[in-house]
Amino acid sequence: MIRKKPATLSDIAATIGVAPMTVSRVVNGTGYVSELTRERVMQAVAEMNYRPNGVARNLKRQKTETVGLVLGDISNPYSTEIANAVRESLSARGFNLFICISEHSAKEDIAAFDSLVDHNVDGIIVATRSNKEGDERLAGIADRNIPVVVVGRDFHHDQVDSIAADNFAGGFEATQHLIDLGHKRIAFIGASFINRGNLKRLQGYLAALTEHNLAVDERLITGRRETLSEIPGYSTEKIGYEGMKRLLSLPNRPTAVFARNDFTAVGAMTAIKEAGLSIPDDIAVVGFDDTPLAVHTLPPLTTVRQPMRLQGQLAAELLLKRIAEKDTVTTENRVLECELIVRQSTVA
Amino acid sequence: MIRKKPATLSDIAATIGVAPMTVSRVVNGTGYVSELTRERVMQAVAEMNYRPNGVARNLKRQKTETVGLVLGDISNPYSTEIANAVRESLSARGFNLFICISEHSAKEDIAAFDSLVDHNVDGIIVATRSNKEGDERLAGIADRNIPVVVVGRDFHHDQVDSIAADNFAGGFEATQHLIDLGHKRIAFIGASFINRGNLKRLQGYLAALTEHNLAVDERLITGRRETLSEIPGYSTEKIGYEGMKRLLSLPNRPTAVFARNDFTAVGAMTAIKEAGLSIPDDIAVVGFDDTPLAVHTLPPLTTVRQPMRLQGQLAAELLLKRIAEKDTVTTENRVLECELIVRQSTVA
DNA sequence: AGAACTAATGTTAACGTTAACTTAATAGCA
DNA sequence: TGCTATTAAGTTAACGTTAACATTAGTTCT
Structure with missing residues (x-):
């Protein structure tokens, strides 16, 4: 079976004889489109199994509604809980989450940062352990005004918020x-x-x-x-x-x-x-x-x-704030309280 | 502080007075560029903190060198091991990995699939538990000839390889x-x-x-x-x-x-x-x-x-094969053997 | 009746990059 | 000397989408 290319906006437009822009309007639900045209477009979209090309859309719109999360050890519930909390907060605001793992080295940290930046994520949350080269690259990213928030680790930069437990x-x-x-x-x-x-x-x-x-x-x-x-x-x-x-x-x-x-x-x-x-x-x-x-x-x-979930939630919130307000001046460094839970391994 | 836009190829080209294409050649190390020009470009790239816009590049190249992995429960070592094995196999071949979590529902499965497809990943590995709506969407994706491999779950489609333990x-x-x-x-x-x-x-x-x-x-x-x-x-x-x-x-x-x-x-x-x-x-x-x-x-x-790692490795391999050979005809369904490990919880 | 809208569509250009092609100058060689 | 390679650029168009503007027809208001 030969792989056929996915249909594009123009393909749809051509088959039903309208301008690509009209199809775009239907797909995005913006602007004026007559009921008849809308239906014809919808039908063609369904028939041709059309999906908008996100890459092209992102290029044009200059945003991706996507956030990257870089985790070190994903076997640890700490990472897991943070990831889940981040994802929940983000999806409530319509953002997607891409997780990158960097388990072993500065090299992998850098690879993760770069691949996220290359995909134009709107912001990055970093929850890896810090290391020199990785931090340098991260500073470079923050310098380019890409929103960054770090969780549970050291990192000081006047454009980067941080969250950590005490x-x-x-x-x-x-x-x-x-x-x-x-x-x-x-x-x-x-x-x-x-x-x-x-x-x-x-x-x-x-x-x-x-x-x-x-x-x-x-x-x-x-x-x-x-x-x-x-x-x-x-x-x-x-x-x-x-x-x-x-x-x-x-x-x-x-x-x-x-x-x-x-x-x-x-x-x-x-x-x-x-x-x-x-x-x-x-x-x-x-x-x-x-x-x-x-x-x-x-x-x-x-x-x-x-408070693992809270750290994730806060990270997502601060990042979204940074994404929304492109010229944030204040930098937040939150340290969250821990709580001793006494059970029977110390007191019979 | 006002957020300034990141530098583009054209910005670099303009500042040193060459065509954007020349800068592209230097950045990618392709074609002929004189040593002098190369150096001038490199310097400008460094000074202006330039990074190629991956979205634009992906749009032009029609590939992203990125693979998506959809996981259900990331708290489980099963998911973790698979993710690590997949990442290792992929990065050895120069591919990046984006992980999406879909912890709770068909809705989240679908959201994960869509966001990966929207970012034009070159292929998707799915290791969630199956559900009706999610599987329908996944079938639609496979129908569009996007390479898909499923791990540890049921899914039958003539364009989708599967891997599972017995x-x-x-x-x-x-x-x-x-x-x-x-x-x-x-x-x-x-x-x-x-x-x-x-x-x-x-x-x-x-x-x-x-x-x-x-x-x-x-x-x-x-x-x-x-x-x-x-x-x-x-x-x-x-x-x-x-x-x-x-x-x-x-x-x-x-x-x-x-x-x-x-x-x-x-x-x-x-x-x-x-x-x-x-x-x-x-x-x-x-x-x-x-x-x-x-x-x-x-x-x-x-x-x-x-064999968790093996499942991840195989998944990555089969996916990469599918990505490389755009008109793969054969579909592989591998079932891997399990092994009983006897310890003292059954035999003193 | 003309101004001022609304509705429905079309046109153009641009997002940033690069494949494919073209141009021009220099070098190598029979 | 003329002819082919090689090197070093530049030019054009396209990837698929959409913001911004333009056009046309009909509607409403004064």
């Missing part, structure tokens, strides 16, 4: 909770050795220890050599498991652990239970994110809830 | 494994009451029971009223938990359960452990998918591995 405060609160329960040897699981400063949850943990005059014991901080952005979400369960194993083999093991996210926490819990120890009596566990599975672990997991 | 055989094998272990009362968790015929895993379960002359007990088949496509992946953990609770409260409870996926299985395991029962001694559990977490559950989960 990971520092969340980490602080989680650790403080463990300290309040009387714990003195509190471990951290899931540190990044490459870019530790970027991991606000770890910083919050360190700050809480310091504030309460507890010594920081480096042996109690576990993680991996790789940048964390290289590790898919559910695999961090493995990191939690391995990290906990290492902690359990210490001569003086911790009495509590704060895991960088719920997956890591679940992995740690598995290791603790395997060792025949009890949660929270022998070791208390705190996670982060309050993913849906946190309620279903055994025991249910104490965790820090970050 | 869910029936997988469900059969999982159930058979339990029967071989001597179980007689085997439950199924996660049935769909709306479209039961579509759930091949359940059909495989039923067939295995029948083949071994075991009566099908409807009380042992649990699920929810909603269509399963309405439920995000990690939430199926809750379904597993609730379903198992119900099964445990039966006067004559099952000695084994086959869960429709690993998340559901994990939820069921939680309920079993909460009830103070042992896995596999009191109740054996089998999952499906072999998600990364299956190794980390307590005890590790027996499950049916389906």
Whole structure:
């Protein structure tokens, strides 16, 4: 079977003997068209299986009603929830969403940015972990006045709004909770050795220890050599498991652990239970994110809830605002509060 | 700050006094351009922060080097793995990937299809659960000779390739494994009451029971009223938990359960452990998918591995083939084998 | 009756790029 | 010297759509 080209406006116009513009008017429901003509056009459109060529339309209209979302690890509920919230907010306003994945590298970040820009999306939401080259390209895009909003990551540019959870405060609160329960040897699981400063949850943990005059014991901080952005979400369960194993083999093991996210926490819990120890009596566990599975672990997991959907909603709103008001002057940097959810993994 | 329009080819051409075509040649590295001119163009491009307008380019070239992927539930590792595999295969061939989510309805399926078609993607991979209106639209798209490949779902069209795991055989094998272990009362968790015929895993379960002359007990088949496509992946953990609770409260409870996926299985395991029962001694559990977490559950989960990455790779390959050979005659329908992975949740 | 609308359509040009063609100058070679 | 290649540009038209303007006929108002 030979592939025939899709019908165009002109094809429709030619077959029923009107000007392309008339067909355009019918298709878009604009301007004056007589009832008779409208019907004839509609019929031809149906018969010839016509669909407007969006590329041509976009070129002419200079907008696409489409927004791009660049995600790092899509295995993580964090990304998922943000994506869903963004999509909901956008589709309520008639915008489409294209998601690009950039799982591994600055190169892929750049490829994702470029392909979105090349398709003339009206704006871009970025929720990847930051890296130097990627950020440079992103700055270039923002410089060209393409609306950009970043979520859950560092990025400073006078044309770019940012939204993030207060990971520092969340980490602080989680650790403080463990300290309040009387714990003195509190471990951290899931540190990044490459870019530790970027991991606000770890910083919050360190700050809480310091504030309460507890010594920081480096042996109690576990993680991996790789940048964390290289590790898919559910695999961090493995990191939690391995990290906990290492902690359990210490001569003086911790009495509590704060895991960088719920997956890591679940992995740690598995290791603790395997060792025949009890949660929270022998070791208390705190996670982060309050993913849906946190309620279903055994025991249910104490965790820090970050407003994931809200971040997505806000990102979409700010971006749409930026798209609508082409000369926005103000730049918003929102930091959203986290909330400690106490369950039985810390308090029996 | 006023938003200035991005520079165009003509802008560059005008500032250095050459024809737009010359600039195009430099940008694309085609045709003859003198070294001097090339350098002057390159410099202007850099200074004016120029990027080619992909929409215009696509319109002219009549191709976008972009493929669309429509996913249902992106919370599910199944979707995630497929997306990653597709992206890898595509980017190796210089194609970009745009992902659309259609989480809830035929309406969203259609919106996703349309927005991809409107952006003139070169082809579409569909991995959503099928539904009537969505399938009709998809057929219309295939009729217009836009390359389409479907993954893990039913869809028959003489221009559409399909790839799926052999869910029936997988469900059969999982159930058979339990029967071989001597179980007689085997439950199924996660049935769909709306479209039961579509759930091949359940059909495989039923067939295995029948083949071994075991009566099908409807009380042992649990699920929810909603269509399963309405439920995000990690939430199926809750379904597993609730379903198992119900099964445990039966006067004559099952000695084994086959869960429709690993998340559901994990939820069921939680309920079993909460009830103070042992896995596999009191109740054996089998999952499906072999998600990364299956190794980390307590005890590790027996499950049916389906080749997720392979499905994504094949989908990408078949689509690229269809894109390259515009008049492909053959249609491929591949069914990939599943593999039972036996762990300690069925055999101590 | 002429001005001032409304309704229905057509015409032109442009969005930014590039394929296909043309022009012109230089180089190579029998 | 004349003839063919090669190099380095420029010109034209088109991809499919639509904004802006133009035209025509009929309607309404004063």
